Amino acid sequence: MSCDVDKARGWLLDIYQSGPGKIALWLITAEGRRVKLEDDFYPKIYIAGPLNHLKRLKQTLEVSQSVHAYRFAEKYVKPGDLERTRVLEVEVLDQRRAVHFARKIMRLGRFERFEVYNVDLPAEQYYLYDHSLYPFALIDVTRTRRGLWIQLLEDPSALDYQLPPLRRVLLEVEAEGRLLPSEKVRRIIVKTRREKYVLEGGDEAGLILEFVKLLVKLDPDFIFTKGGDSTVLQYLTRRAMASAVYRDFYLSRDKHFICSSRQRGRTVYSYGRAYFIWPTHRLHGRIHIDLLNSFILANSGFHGLAEVARTCRVELHRAARAGIGTIMSSLQLYEAIKSGVLIPWRKKEPEDYKDALTLLEADRGGLVLEPIRGVHRDVGEVDFSSMYPYIMLKYNISPETINCQCCPDSPQLVPELGFRVCQRRRGLIPRVLEVLLRRRLAYKRMAKEAEDPRLRKIYDRRQAALKWVLVSCFGYLGYRNAKFGRVEAHQAVCAYARELLLKAIEIAEERGFEVIHGIVDSLWVKKPGASQKDYEELTAQIHKETRIPIGLEGIYRWIAFLRSRSTPTPALTRYFGAFSDGRIKVRGLMARRSDTPLFIRQVQENLIKKLSEATSDDLALMATKALRKTEGAMEALRKRLIPLDLLVVRKRLSKEPYDYASQVHHAVAAKQLIAEGYEVHAGQLVRYIITDADAARPQRRVKAWELAKQGQRYDVEKYEQLLKRAIEEVTEPFGLKPHLAKQTTLF
Missing domain, CATH: 3.30.420.10 (Ribonuclease H-like superfamily/Ribonuclease H)
Known part of the structure; x- marks a missing residue:
C-alpha cells in the first residue's frame, strides 16, 4: 500500500472528501499497488435572482468565510429553458456546509428574491460529475501546480470492460x-x-x-x-x-x-x-x-453493482446502499450538469391546474382487467419489455417536454389527456433512458451469444442490475422529492400505457385469442389449438404496430387465477401456474409474502411444484394426491419436529414499537428486544416465534427470535392454521379445501 503519490495509472476504487476543499482518490495500479492522490476541489453552487440583487449579494460574498471564489455564469435554470440565464456561481470551501450557506442566502433574500441550486450534492459525487469519472474508471493521474490532471484511458460507453484484480x-x-x-x-x-x-x-x-x-x-x-x-x-x-x-x-x-x-x-x-x-x-x-443492506448486490451480484456504479456515476460505498431511485437520479443529475442545467435544491414545480373531470381522467394509472377466475389450460403470457422506459424514450416524455412553452401547436398530444409534447428538443429523461436501455439490450444479446459460462453470468448480472434501475424511472417522474419530477409526465406515461395495452388486446382479439387477464404491461390470452408459432406471430404484430418491444413469457400448461382474500371477486394479482417448459410462476400467495415462515413457504412451494408435474388432463387427480402429501408436514408440525428457525415470522414495523395502539405481535417482539438493550425503530424488520397466540399477557404471545432459547416452545395450533391457509390457497381452485379448525386472521 502506498499513499500520497504524484503520478499514477490505474482503476479508480474510492473517492471521498478528505477535508475542506479536498478530495481523495484511491487507485489500484496495474502493478497491484493501492495509491492515494489528493486534489483541491471547491464545489459550485448557483444563485438565481434579479440581476441587481445578485450584484449587491456579491458584496456579502466578499467577506463570507464559506466562499472560496465567485463569478457570474450562464446556465439553464430549468431543463425546459430555451435560453441561458445569468446566475451567480459560488465555489464553497466545504460542501458539508453548503446547505447551511444556502439557508443564509435564502434569508438574505427574504426567501423570495433568490433560488439556490446544486446545493445538496455530496462532494465526491460532484467531483465525479465535474471530471466525468466513475468507479473503476481506468485513468492516468498527474499532480500539477493547478491540482490533479486526470485523463480517462477508456471509453465510458464500453460494454466489455475489465475490473481490476480485487482483494x-x-x-x-x-x-x-x-x-x-x-x-x-x-x-x-x-x-x-x-x-x-x-x-x-x-x-x-x-x-x-x-x-x-x-x-x-x-x-x-x-x-x-x-x-x-x-x-x-x-x-x-x-x-x-x-x-x-x-x-x-x-x-x-x-x-x-x-x-x-x-x-x-x-x-x-x-x-x-x-x-x-x-x-x-x-x-x-x-x-x-x-x-444485509445492499439491494443491488443482493439482486444482481457484484458485477451488477459495478455496472450501475459505473453507468450512473455513483461512488461504490453509496451505490451499495442506495435505492434504485437514488442510483437512477444520479445519472439524471450528471446529464443535467453536463448540459448546463442547474439542479434545484428544493423542488418547486407545482402541478398544473386541472378541473375535476380532467383530474379523474388523468389519475387512472395503468390498465388492469379483471381476470376470469378459475383454472385455465394452454394460456400464453405476453409481456411488454420495459414498457414505461420505452414509452418515455419513444414519445419524448420528460417533465420539461409536457406542455412546454415552445410548442403551443405541437401535433403530438397525449391520448385521453391532450397534453402537448415538445417537438423542438429531446427531454432529459429520454436522454438518460437511452443510455440504460441501449446497454441492457446489448448485455442481453451478449449473454445469449457468450460461449463462456462465466462471461454469460457476468453479462446477465449487469443487465439485471440495469433492469432494476429502469424500473424506478417511471415512479421517479411522479415522486414528490424527485429533482426533475412532474406529475403530468407521470400521468402521460400511464395514458400511453393504457392505449398500448388496449391496442394489444384489440390485435389479440382480431387474431381469435380470448383475453383471460391483463395487468398494465402483460396479457394472458388463449386460443383453441394455438401453437408456439401463433403466439410468436401475435407478439410480432403487436411489436410492429406499437413499436414497443414485447415478448412471449411462455405458454402455461395450466394457470389458476384466485379470488380475493376478503371478497368472492377475482383478485387482480393472485395467481399461479406451470409453463410448458416446467417453469413455475407464483404471485400473491403466502409463498411470496415476506412475513410467511419458511416452513409454510416450503410446503406451499412443494405443493405447487407437485402440481406442475401434472398434464392438463390429470390436473384434478394430481391436486388430490398433492393435498395428501401435505399431511406429513402437518403431522411433523403437531409433533414439534420442525426446527425453530423455519418458523420465524418477519414483520416490518410501520411505527415506533410503543406507538402501536394494539399489542400486535411484531410490536410486542420489538419491545422485548428494547428491554434487552437492542435498538429497534420504525421501518426495521422484527423476527419472532409465535409462542401462545391467545395468551392473556401480550409478552407471552411471541418471543423475539434473538431472545429465543434452545427448546423454545411454539404455538402448534396457530402455525397449523397458517399452514392450512397456505394449502387452501393452492387447492381451492381445484375444488379441494382442507378442514380448518377455526378461522383466523394473519397475525
Whole structure:
C-alpha cells in the first residue's frame, strides 16, 4: 500500500472528501499497488435572482468565510429553458456546509428574491460529475501546480470492460453473549477466497488489535459484513472504546477512524411503507459493504453493482446502499450538469391546474382487467419489455417536454389527456433512458451469444442490475422529492400505457385469442389449438404496430387465477401456474409474502411444484394426491419436529414499537428486544416465534427470535392454521379445501 503519490495509472476504487476543499482518490495500479492522490476541489453552487440583487449579494460574498471564489455564469435554470440565464456561481470551501450557506442566502433574500441550486450534492459525487469519472474508471493521474490532471484511458460507453484484480474479505464477529455493546468480543473471523483466519483467546484489547494487524496484512479492497451497518462495526467500535484501544482501531487505509458510534439511523417513508436506514460506516481507501443492506448486490451480484456504479456515476460505498431511485437520479443529475442545467435544491414545480373531470381522467394509472377466475389450460403470457422506459424514450416524455412553452401547436398530444409534447428538443429523461436501455439490450444479446459460462453470468448480472434501475424511472417522474419530477409526465406515461395495452388486446382479439387477464404491461390470452408459432406471430404484430418491444413469457400448461382474500371477486394479482417448459410462476400467495415462515413457504412451494408435474388432463387427480402429501408436514408440525428457525415470522414495523395502539405481535417482539438493550425503530424488520397466540399477557404471545432459547416452545395450533391457509390457497381452485379448525386472521 502506498499513499500520497504524484503520478499514477490505474482503476479508480474510492473517492471521498478528505477535508475542506479536498478530495481523495484511491487507485489500484496495474502493478497491484493501492495509491492515494489528493486534489483541491471547491464545489459550485448557483444563485438565481434579479440581476441587481445578485450584484449587491456579491458584496456579502466578499467577506463570507464559506466562499472560496465567485463569478457570474450562464446556465439553464430549468431543463425546459430555451435560453441561458445569468446566475451567480459560488465555489464553497466545504460542501458539508453548503446547505447551511444556502439557508443564509435564502434569508438574505427574504426567501423570495433568490433560488439556490446544486446545493445538496455530496462532494465526491460532484467531483465525479465535474471530471466525468466513475468507479473503476481506468485513468492516468498527474499532480500539477493547478491540482490533479486526470485523463480517462477508456471509453465510458464500453460494454466489455475489465475490473481490476480485487482483494475481498468477509468479516464475522462473535460476542461472549449477544452482540450488544455490553458484551465482550469472543471471536473475530476473517475469510478470504482461500483462507479463514480465526482470532480468539487472550484479553479483548489484544484481540481487537490483532484484528487490525491482520487487516493491514491482508489489505483488502472490500470488507463484506452481514449486519455491519446495523450492528457489527458499531459493536466493534464500542468494544474498542471500552478496551481503551479506540485510537488504534481503524479499518480504513488512511488510518481514519470509522464513523462515530453516536450516529443514529433514521426512519423514512416511501409509498406508505416505513424503512429504517442505519448510519453507514464509511471507510476510506477501501469499501465496506453490508450484505444485509445492499439491494443491488443482493439482486444482481457484484458485477451488477459495478455496472450501475459505473453507468450512473455513483461512488461504490453509496451505490451499495442506495435505492434504485437514488442510483437512477444520479445519472439524471450528471446529464443535467453536463448540459448546463442547474439542479434545484428544493423542488418547486407545482402541478398544473386541472378541473375535476380532467383530474379523474388523468389519475387512472395503468390498465388492469379483471381476470376470469378459475383454472385455465394452454394460456400464453405476453409481456411488454420495459414498457414505461420505452414509452418515455419513444414519445419524448420528460417533465420539461409536457406542455412546454415552445410548442403551443405541437401535433403530438397525449391520448385521453391532450397534453402537448415538445417537438423542438429531446427531454432529459429520454436522454438518460437511452443510455440504460441501449446497454441492457446489448448485455442481453451478449449473454445469449457468450460461449463462456462465466462471461454469460457476468453479462446477465449487469443487465439485471440495469433492469432494476429502469424500473424506478417511471415512479421517479411522479415522486414528490424527485429533482426533475412532474406529475403530468407521470400521468402521460400511464395514458400511453393504457392505449398500448388496449391496442394489444384489440390485435389479440382480431387474431381469435380470448383475453383471460391483463395487468398494465402483460396479457394472458388463449386460443383453441394455438401453437408456439401463433403466439410468436401475435407478439410480432403487436411489436410492429406499437413499436414497443414485447415478448412471449411462455405458454402455461395450466394457470389458476384466485379470488380475493376478503371478497368472492377475482383478485387482480393472485395467481399461479406451470409453463410448458416446467417453469413455475407464483404471485400473491403466502409463498411470496415476506412475513410467511419458511416452513409454510416450503410446503406451499412443494405443493405447487407437485402440481406442475401434472398434464392438463390429470390436473384434478394430481391436486388430490398433492393435498395428501401435505399431511406429513402437518403431522411433523403437531409433533414439534420442525426446527425453530423455519418458523420465524418477519414483520416490518410501520411505527415506533410503543406507538402501536394494539399489542400486535411484531410490536410486542420489538419491545422485548428494547428491554434487552437492542435498538429497534420504525421501518426495521422484527423476527419472532409465535409462542401462545391467545395468551392473556401480550409478552407471552411471541418471543423475539434473538431472545429465543434452545427448546423454545411454539404455538402448534396457530402455525397449523397458517399452514392450512397456505394449502387452501393452492387447492381451492381445484375444488379441494382442507378442514380448518377455526378461522383466523394473519397475525
